[in-house]
Amino acid sequence: MNKTDVLIIGAGPTGLFCAHQLGIIGLQCEIVDNLDKAGGQCIELYPDKPIYDIPAVPECTGEELTNNLLQQINPFNIKFHLNERVEELKKVENRWHVKTSGNKEFDVAAIIIAGGVGSFEPRKFPVKECEKFEGSSLFYSIKDKTIFKDKTISIFGGGDSALDWAIELSNTSKVNLIHRRDGFSGAESSVQKVKELNEQGKLNLYTKYQMDSVSGDNQISTVKIKHDEGEIKELQSDYVLGFFGLIMQLGPILNWGLNINKKTVEVNTENFETNVNGIFAIGDICSYPGKLKLILSGFHEGALAARGCFKYARPDEKLRFEFTTTSKAAQERLGVKK
Amino acid sequence: MTKITYHTHDSKTHTIDVENGLTVMEGAVQNDIPGIDADCGGGMACATCHVYVKEDWLDKLPTKEDGEEDMLDMAYEPKQNSRLSCQLIVSDELDGLEVTIPEKQA
Numbered sequence: 001m002n003k004t005d006v007l008i009i010g011a012g013p014t015g016l017f018c019a020h021q022l023g024i025i026g027l028q029c030e031i032v033d034n035l036d037k038a039g040g041q042c043i044e045l046y047p048d049k050p051i052y053d054i055p056a057v058p059e060c061t062g063e064e065l066t067n068n069l070l071q072q073i074n075p076f077n078i079k080f081h082l083n084e085r086v087e088e089l090k091k092v093e094n095r096w097h098v099k100t101s102g103n104k105e106f107d108v109a110a111i112i113i114a115g116g117v118g119s120f121e122p123r124k125f126p127v128k129e130c131e132k133f134e135g136s137s138l139f140y141s142i143k144d145k146t147i148f149k150d151k152t153i154s155i156f157g158g159g160d161s162a163l164d165w166a167i168e169l170s171n172t173s174k175v176n177l178i179h180r181r182d183g184f185s186g187a188e189s190s191v192q193k194v195k196e197l198n199e200q201g202k203l204n205l206y207t208k209y210q211m212d213s214v215s216g217d218n219q220i221s222t223v224k225i226k227h228d229e230g231e232i233k234e235l236q237s238d239y240v241l242g243f244f245g246l247i248m249q250l251g252p253i254l255n256w257g258l259n260i261n262k263k264t265v266e267v268n269t270e271n272f273e274t275n276v277n278g279i280f281a282i283g284d285i286c287s288y289p290g291k292l293k294l295i296l297s298g299f300h301e302g303a304l305a306a307r308g309c310f311k312y313a314r315p316d317e318k319l320r321f322e323f324t325t326t327s328k329a330a331q332e333r334l335g336v337k338k
Numbered sequence: 339m340t341k342i343t344y345h346t347h348d349s350k351t352h353t354i355d356v357e358n359g360l361t362v363m364e365g366a367v368q369n370d371i372p373g374i375d376a377d378c379g380g381g382m383a384c385a386t387c388h389v390y391v392k393e394d395w396l397d398k399l400p401t402k403e404d405g406e407e408d409m410l411d412m413a414y415e416p417k418q419n420s421r422l423s424c425q426l427i428v429s430d431e432l433d434g435l436e437v438t439i440p441e442k443q444a
Binding site: 041045046117118123126157158159179180181183185210228244245247248249263284293 | 375377378379381383384386407408411412414415416418444
């Protein structure tokens with residue numbers, strides 16, 4: 001059991017800055033995120049794209065913003081739990097017991113949900129029968145590539161993941177790469193490589209096709225693909241891989257008794273607490289009259305939610321408002337050396 | 339005001355007056371038309387405002403930017419008449435536009 005003052009769900013910019021605000025007022029926190037790295041949408045959706053509306057930062061990329069926030073919270077030695085999704089919350093006397101998908105457990109005084117638009121999950125095939133094979137002969141990510149050796153693999157998608165795996169697996173497997181159009185969103189060099197491999201007969205490229213159906217007993221044996229014009233092709237396949245990027249799902253948050261409105265959590269604007277005492281929501285996931293889905297709003301919401309947590313974490317103490325410029329305590333927490 | 343018609347998956351038809359300058363996505367969200375999630379808020383960073391445009395409108399719409407086609411790769415059952423509704427800005431030229439909202443967005 002990890003015991004700390006506050007658990008932050010979501011390591012996007014809002015969650016990271018909120019950790020800073022908790023640190024400044026002397027509260028401990030740990031952060032859980034479903035992705036394998038910090039940064040949230042900034043890192044997953046637009047690491048290289050510029051952002052122009054962070055106060056006092058005329059221009060930065062999603063990656064730069066994330067790195068700067070990580071540097072800013074570095075003094076607090078915050079523990080991250082990545083690749084973990086929060087599944088269950090339980091109130092135990094005045095505290096919350098939290099359990100994640102990887103069975104990590106936390107005992108905390110308050111919870112701050114900074115979950116953006118939910119957790120990122122792989123986007124799946126629309127074809128219903130795919131579920132039956134998922135995890136055995138149909139995958140949305142690769143954990144062990146050795147299982148594909150000398151097998152026939154049908155890969156769907158046109159981004160970097162699809163192209164990179166098609167190229168790599170074509171060395172040891174028979175690869176079909178299927179994509180819905182002639183253009184690809186992956187790197188141009190990979191696109192050229194795939195086209196070369198196709199001409200050399202080391203890979204079969206099918207464009208303007210999408211999955212029509214999959215069939216097999218326990219394992220997939222055949223995939224049918226359908227051309228834009230309606231023609232259907234049958235491909236013998238041992239494995240099917242789909243790389244269609246990630247989608248965002250609210251997931252277990254729906255089960256925590258919170259007031260949810262259009263995939264967002266209702267909060268008050270005094271301290272961003274939800275209808276459940278001790279659970280706060282900040283950033284894109286929260287809603288209130290006038291809500292703007294901007295990073296700068298998330299920072300403000302995090303500052304207030306952090307202070308809102310204080311009464312749960314230190315019920316016998318009073319929080320005094322201080323500036324970092326002049327507060328000795330805050331500077332000590334930041335490790336400022338005079 | 340421009341009339342936009344949304345066909346939703348429950349076989350209902352909603353014809354809405356949408357203010358010029360808003361997007362087809364915003365027209366749906368602001369009028370509680372079901373089936374448009376618009377998770378990223380109109381930034382062409384997701385594919386959850388995906389619609390099918392009525393065929394005879396395809397050539398009359400502004401052409402797709404590169405990023406839109408890339409995002410449509412990620413959409414649920416994309417077709418040749420797929421567009422991201424956040425990229426369709428409502429103007430007089432779009433009066434009478436009809437779009438169909440897919441069964442789901444993800």
